[in-house]
Amino acid sequence: MSNVSLPPIFVADAMGIDFLNSRATPVDTPVEWLGSGEDLIAWIKAAGLAPADVLQDFKANASAGELDAVAEQARSLREWFRGFVHQHKGKALKVSELSKLEPLNRILERDDTFGQIGVGKDEATGSSRFVWVEKRRWHSPESLLLPIAREIANVVCNEDFRLIRACEGHACTLLFVDRTKSHRRKWCSMAVCGNRAKQAALRERMR
Template sequence: MSDKRMPAFFLADDMGLDFLNSIATPVDTPIDWLDTGEGLLGWLEQAELVPLDVLTSFRKDAVPGELDAVAAQARALREWFREFVQAHKGKPLRGKAIDELAVLNQVLARDEEFGQVVVTKVKGESKTSGLEWRLQRRWRSPDSLLLPVARAMANLVCTADFTYVKKCESPTCSLMFVDRTNRRARRWCSMATCGNRAKQAAHRARVQNDD
């Protein structure tokens, strides 16, 4: 991976929301990890959504501007999905939402998956044959890089309880997550960043009040 920026965020407990979090403001300056074709490849590599040999092949063989065009598609898809998630978060998602998902289904319709019997990737002895059925994908063109992202988005829509899709409570943070904690009490994208800042701010406020 040749991208020299800080690593992308993967803290949403759901890859579909991690995709939305591919643009963020960690400190003061916004970072868009999908701003270029190389940025998109770097994010997909970090997300482990696309095999490394496929990314290497597209880096080598794509014509000038082709990957940048796919990155532009990815950004447009991301912002469309952000509007959908923001409109529905905090309440159960109902079947009538299908009318709003035509864009996602159009991307998913491009997919070319097929099954293969492959060697199981496990260490040590196995009581099974050591073989397993695994889905593969034909990566015919750079825009196929959007397919695993679309699959992650579809997985969020079909399996997550949108009641617990939340935005970080920090007013300066845009990151989103699925609250999978036992008490559904998660408030921050990360306790190490926004959670800690909130604690420090609350402490300063208490000190000022005491004075």
């Protein structure tokens, strides 16, 4: 598996599924985006899951070994959820599966979030208004797992597992939620796997 040479890929239309795509084979070569603590911070920054100043603080003050240990935990969480998704994708997720989500709930119970009143914009009028802002206390590098766990929980609670698909591209392992009206999405990206499939079909017809 290669070191990170590509920017993180976000094609799933659900961040919890994009987290699974942090280890993938998008174009023939397997890529691991969470191979180290610094890789994990870079992926979280690209995903917008933690404030930039928090990530910079952890990068500057945590030891390399401490961050690498959190990256290892993130990879373990990812592979646990990958198994869960592959087992249940394509069919309705039943509440009887709750016991299988215990590893995720154990992480979620560590969360230390709170809300505050802030100022935001009313999208309809463009004027300023008070809004509820959710914040988190980032006690240690392990806190970086919490927004990821929340995104995974969002997939479990709010996504239709019948619409979770695997890209049909040759050797591609990317997953996504099919939000198309016809629910016939086949590719992680038309620009990559879709285009390659069209080219292959054209070559086959020319033969």
